[in-house]
Structure formats: structure tokens, C-alpha cells
Amino acid sequence: MRKIAFLVVIICLTSCITNKKKNTQKPKLVVGVVIDQMRYDYLTRFASKYGDEGFKRLLNNGFSLENAHYNYIPTYTAVGHTSIYTGTTPTNHGIISNHWYDKYLKESIYCVDDNNYKTVGNDGDGGKKSPYRMLTTTVTDQLRLAQNMNGKTIGIAIKDRSAILPAGHTANAAYWFDGGAKGEWITSNYYMKELPSWVQEFNKNGKADEYLSKPWETLYDINTYTESIIDDNPFEQTFDGQEKPVFPHDIPTLRSKNNDYSILKAIPSGNTFTADFAKAAIINENLGKGKHTDFLAISFSSTDYVGHQFGVASKEIEDTYLCLDKDLADFFSFLDKEVGNDNYTLFLTADHAAVQVPKYLKSVKIPANYFSYKKFKDYVNNITLKHFKSDTLVENISNFQIFLDKEKIASLKLDANTVAQKIADEVINYKNIYKSVTARTLQTTTFTHGILNSLQNGYNQKFSGDVLLVPDPSTLSTYYKDGGTSHGSGYSYDTHIPMIFYGNGIKKGSSKKKYEIIDIAPTLSNLLQIEFPNGSTGKIIEEILE
Template structure:
């Protein structure tokens, strides 16, 4: 049998080229390797920051603050809260649980217990006290009121060596994102210190003691809050010193000197740090101390650091988001973020951590200014709502009062009076809804049957359902018309409605290996953050989560 001659070998260079080509083809055919988990997840919240402010000043931002997310990261142009009562505690409870208030139980910052009629604060727990600082009644000292688990809780259940730390100028901004198994530190407005509570530990670790012993808050005494840009750069914003801007605290004009008229640092001065750019600067200094003191991101177990920056909320409440003071505060914060990110780059390395930034709610423009722009706006005191409700119910059922208190967005009734008159509560609730809908400033009102229902409803009903917890919320919920500022504030602005100016917030992410890069235009919700971060960390989704993973740009990139 004739032998088949062997093929002549290829020249050496050609063989190498062929092997290289085959290797590249093989690599292209293989799925991309899953990146390692980030060693540190830095979760950031800017309290009271509407998305319109981030984009409105984009041309004036530093290259590595907010623009790190906008230019180098993934950002969601149409991110909203899905619930109706958009306040600080409800927002902070939603972010890392993925659960709306109907499941988290955090229906507001404070509310009235429908059964006992006692005042409730969202993170109150009389069994625990602040460490080294006085604890006022109803102070936030533990996550007991939170009925949902966070991403950090899931992480620490899966890996007890992982660390989860929450830091904020407000107790609720620290405690709620830290969850049940993390550790929270909050700013003490009377002492200028950061403190935890006895829920977490009996005494502070050495690094916290060193930070507080150095009295870093005192360094801001006599410092001036001055605009970072020339006057012409603020032409798009409302000038200082308007009659509808609060003149308390540090005043309503820049430059403003912290501690002006005071003999030295004390409780009044420490309280005035938060409504200034120095509140965020101090909070980020404590965050750096936590990274160093706890060696965050330094081992094989991923860690979570949640930092909620509270100052912008105070600024917007006092002056309104349309003000030059708020405009400048965003630019000041942008510089603080840039310095913090550059610290993280040097400390951990860019490929070892990811950052995500959001807000707990947006903000309405100040009504008095909005009216100068031709908008239909008004301030609506709660007493006016109560009086209208009782006058209407009195015509049907006789002398009351039938509605005794307001709780968050709801009406609480004199249930004993209802029983004494032989009335069915459902009939009184239905009549209260009818009466409320006759009030010119009311957009919608809902009864317990509607709120507990499962059938699809109008957008406002769906939002209100997500804010309503049957054991904690008042039975009849009321939604004001757009542009109404509900509450007793005579100046400044607020939030708390289901409208876009309060629901539309940033969701910004950076960490190329985990999120990719680019703008996402489709509507997403803040409840989607928790499932997304759980996936990145290789964890199960928190049990009560109602969101879905964000459509990250990374998923669309080849």
C-alpha cells in the first residue's frame, strides 16, 4: 500500500502567525471572564439632590467629581422613586433593601402609631443610647423599625468577615443603609463628634476615639463659605437674600462665616456646620478614617461603605434648589467628591472598588419663586387640611372632630367616636375621601380598601400603595396637587410628593469592570439598586426586594 506523503512543515514565521490567529479566534469565541467582586463597594447618597441639579450644572463640574460618573461611568437619566411619600427615611430604607415602604415599614421620617397614637421615629429604639453623647427622646439608635434586610445584611450572612459601615450627618442616613448587621455612625450636632450607639457596640474603637479627640469640627470655626466661581457663573440661579429664603443659622447670603458672632465652638456652631459645605467635608473625613481604621477593601472579603451626605438637604430646605446658595453647594460638594475619589484611587487602586451615587428624594422649587415663573404653587399648612376634613365630615355625621391628627400623608380618625355614634369605619373613611376631593388643593385620596387592593390602578394610587403599610400608616391617604408644599414651613422649600421634581434623582455608577460606561435613557427605579448590587457581589437578592437589576451599559457592550 502506497504511503501518503507527509505535508511539508510551514515556515517558522507562518506557523507562529497561524497559532496566534487561532488563539485570538479562540479567545473571541470564549465568554468574557467574570470580573472579581469589588473589594469595596462605596455607596454614596446626596441627601435632597434632584437629578436636574446634577445636569443643570454639568458644564461647571470638576473632571473627577460627579463627572467621573457622567463621563467615565454608567448613569441613568430617568431614575425615579416608585413610592409617593418621598422623604429622607423612606428613601434611605429603599436604596439597599430594594423594598418600598409598604414592605420596609419606613413610611416616613416620623409618624403616629394608629393604635397607640404615640409618636414614632423611623430609627427610634429606647433600648439603646449614643456612645459618649446625650440621647434625646425618639433619637435614632437602631434599625429595629426597618422590616427588610439590606444588601449588607445578606453579605454579612454569607461572609461574616465582610464589613458593612454606614456614615451620615443624620441618624437615619447612617442606620437604614447599614441595615441590621452593619455598623452606623452619625454626626452629633451638639458635640461635633461622630458616634455610634449601644445597639452596635459598648464603646468606640480606637480610630473613632482618635478622630473625635482631634476635634476636626472645630477647624471650621471662623471659616467662610464663599462662592467657588465668579458672580457671573451663577446667572442661571436665584440671587441670595430673597424674602422666602431662611435667614437662620449661617444666614442667606454668601460669603457666610461659620461661627460669626460666637465666642467659640459650641452646640450652636456644631449644628450650623451641617447646612454648609463643611458638613459634607467633615463626613467624608470620617469616611476616610473608617477606611483606614477598619482596613476596608484590604482583604478577600468584600466590604460596603455607605456614606450619606446630609448638607445639601439642609441647604435646599433653607433656600430652595433654584437658589445660588444651592447651586454653589453642588459645586462645593463636587470638589469634595473629586478629592474623595482621588483618595480612593490612591488607597485602593481604581480596579479594586466601585462607587454608586443616588439621592433619597428630589426637591420642589420654592413656591414664591415658582409663582414668579408663572407656575401654580402654594404652601398648604396641615391645620388647613384638618379643618377642611372636619368641616365636611361634620356636615354628614355631626359634631366631631372626626379627624384628630395627620400622620405622614394620612388622616387619623377618632375611632372611639366612630364606634360611639354607631358608624362603620369604612363609611367614615369613604366620606372623608369624598370630602378631601372637594378641596381645591387635593389631587387624590384613597381608602384602606383601595390601598390594600391588588387590581391595577391609576399612577398616583400605585405610588401611594407603595408608601402605605397597613399597620403603620393612617387609613385615608391624601395627595396634594402638583406644586403644593405641604407643611408648616413659612420659608424655603421641601419634598414628599409623588411628582417628578421629588421622585427624579440620580443613579450614577462607576467601576468599569462591573457597570460599564454610558448613559441609559430608559426609566428605572431606586428599588432596582439593591438587586443590581447583590448581583455584582454574587449574593442573593434581599428577601423583600421589589426592584429588578438595572440595565447596565456593560450588558450591551461587546
């Protein structure tokens, strides 16, 4: 009995030592995978057709958070990517949309535009970019700082904002795809003076043309795509030059009428092309091979383009995710071989989700609407004319925010807060407006839950408007009245996204507890034993960590 007890003690001690060693060994590479416009239910809707080595590999061998949500408004690409990597919301990080009205410059601006820098890779303007409008650090910044600027951080995406913002201020590189007549991966001289030779070689390899040389046909028999509505329906947008939005899509013929190389962004091959480039980056930059931890932030953008054009219930979106599943399986296998199965930690999530096409919802008797900004502005101007004898008090209306002309208001000896409150009180009567609240209210009142809490989390005192609005559920701009869909709201169809962790330091399992997108960055920071991003407001997801 004593011998048996002694053996049990030895086994326990050995196990503890082994586990301790595993827990303290940092990954050689962290890979952040963001899938643009991926709803959580794409994991379940198409599950029967996914292979075992793509999404299912992460679900079976990683930790899936089934009730993960965005906790702010607006749910747009730039805001999503920034919030994932900063661990906070627009209130702190300052990226309040993709484009927004700058009340200081008196013009609409784009989140990563920066004329202080030039394009590296071609003679176009697509590289005049930087992350300077992002006011806080990212987990990628903190990793670089913690390692005395050792280790590499690289951001990759077809969209510039999806490559730049996740990579942070201190990135070694961020690369994005310049479409149109260019068809090249480019960057900004914010990062480097010239493209590395491997990027130049990649741009010459002809893969972009290869992917555009054949029609987009379904991966499997289209008759088996029973998870989506019929192919020929009135709820989708066509490619320019196409009579109906149906398979097969003749990409070689449509290319010239759809901005040449830019059509690659809007088909599943755009995701494959992105994965090809990411693999080239891993090999040529020796990511995961040094003594310091590297970080690859990769975003798959084509899912968003397809979703906008064809909608949530389309054959096209189903095919795009089945193709992406194969791309992911191939990419994970590549990571195993190139970096080592135990040497990397990976997370997969989305920058936002999407609403069902309102036109389709209406056809099945579910309330849905389209919103005209022009008609709404006329309505608001009539309010100010009625109460303040002027219809020029509003400077801009965009992103469901109203910006007042403070100089005009002051010249009429009016009080801006009084004007804003009157507008908020009146516009609630406008069709399809569900909530209206002033900036003053958001500054002086704390909303702890619900849609106004999300609105408050997305409000930035320095940059946001004077009156903020929440439309009814399933309400989109009239831009989509003829088909297609979008996102941006605080409703669950836009906020509920996949959040899966996998690899070094991660348990196997799942949870139905509610978590927020801002929890990713502090969780990774804890795993890596580094300081949190400097504006972080998220929490560590303890149950996923070994």
C-alpha cells in the same frame, strides 16, 4: 492564512478568558454614595463648572441612568435610604416616613428611635437608635449573611437615619454627627460598647471647629454663578441672627445663634467633614483590604439642609454642589490609592429630589401653593360633624394621611370604612387636594401606573392612615411660606434623581430607559452573586453589568 486564522482564534480565546476572569472577580469594597435632596438636573445645570474628576468622572467612566425615579410616596430621607438598600418600597419595608403617627402607641414616632439602646460616644440621647423598625433585610445584610458574617459593613452620615438604615440590621457600625454643644461622631450600643480609638481620635482632631472658623464664601466668583437666581431674593430663609440670606455667611458669628456645631450640617463643609470621616474609617477599619467584600454606605446630608433653607435655584445650592464635586473628586482619588481602582464598585444616587420654592414659582406665574394642616383638619372635622354628628372622629392628620379614631367610631356604632369613604369623597373638593383615596381602596384595587400607583407603593396596611391624599403639584406645608423648599410628593421634581454605577463589574455608558430606585439593591446583589434582600421587588439593571 492558516497562521492568521490560528492567531485570531488565540486572541479571541485569550480575550474571553480575560473577560471571564474580570466578570467573576468580586470587588473588595462596595461604596454606596447617597446625596440628600439631589435633583437629576444638578448634574446638567452645573456641568460647565464641575471638574473632570468628580461627577464627570462617574459620568464619563461609569454608567448613568438618566431616567431613574422613585416609585412611591412619600419621598423623604428615611424612606429613600431604606428603599435604596432594601430594593422595595414602604409597602414591604415598613419605613413610611421620617416621623409618622403610630396608631398603636397613639403618638408620633421617629424612624430610628429605640430606647432599648444607649448613646456610645457621649452622655447625650442622640445615640438611642437602631434599625428595628425596618422590617426587611438590606443588600448590606445579605452581603454579611452570604459571607458568614465576614466582611465589614459601615454606615456614615451626618443624619442618624441616613447612617443606620442603609447599613442594615447586621452592620459592624453606623456613625452619625451629634451637633449642638457636642460636635462629635457617635453611635449606639446596638453596634458596640465603646467608640473605636480611631473615632475617639477623630473627635479630638479639631476639624469641626476648623470648618466653623471661617465664613462661607463662594468657591468661585459669585458673578459667574449664572445658573442660579440673584443672591438677595425673598425666596430663602436666613440663618438665625442674619438680616439677609446672602453671601458671605459669617459662620463664626452665626454659630452661637444656630445651635453651635449644628450649623456645620447646613454648610458645604459638612459634606467635606463627612468625607474626612469616611476616609478615616476606610483606613482604620482596613476596608477593601481583606479577602471578603466590605461595604461602606456614606450619605452626604448637608445638601439637604442647604436645599431646605435656600431652595433649588439659589446661589447657595449651586455653591454647595460645586464644593461637593471637589469633595467627591478627592474621595474617588483616595479610593484609588487606598483600595485600588479595580477593587471597588460604587454607586451614586439621591434619597429624593426637591421642588422649586413655591413662592418663586408663583412669582413667575407657575401654579404653586401652601397647605395649612390646621385649616384642613377643621375642614375634615366639619365633614364628620355634618354626616356623622361628631367632630372627634379624626385622631391625626400628618404626611397627607388621615388617621381615624376607631374606638370613637365603634362607640357611635358607625362603620369605619363608611366614614373613611365619605371623608375621601368630600376632601377632594378642598383647595390644593388633587387625589384622595381610602386605605380600603388601596387594599382592594391595583393601580398599575401614575400617581396612585406611587401612593399605593408607599402604603403599608399595618402602619399607614385610613385616607391618603395627594396634593396639587408644587404644594408645600405653610411652614415654608416665608421661604425655602421641601419634598415628599410623587411628582417628577421629587422623584427624578441621578443613578450612576462605576467601577468593578460596571460598563461605561448611559441609558434613557426608565428605572426605579428599588432596582439598585437587586442589581448589586446580582453583581456580588448573593441573595436579594428578602423583601426586594426591584429588577436587575442588566445593561450596566459587564
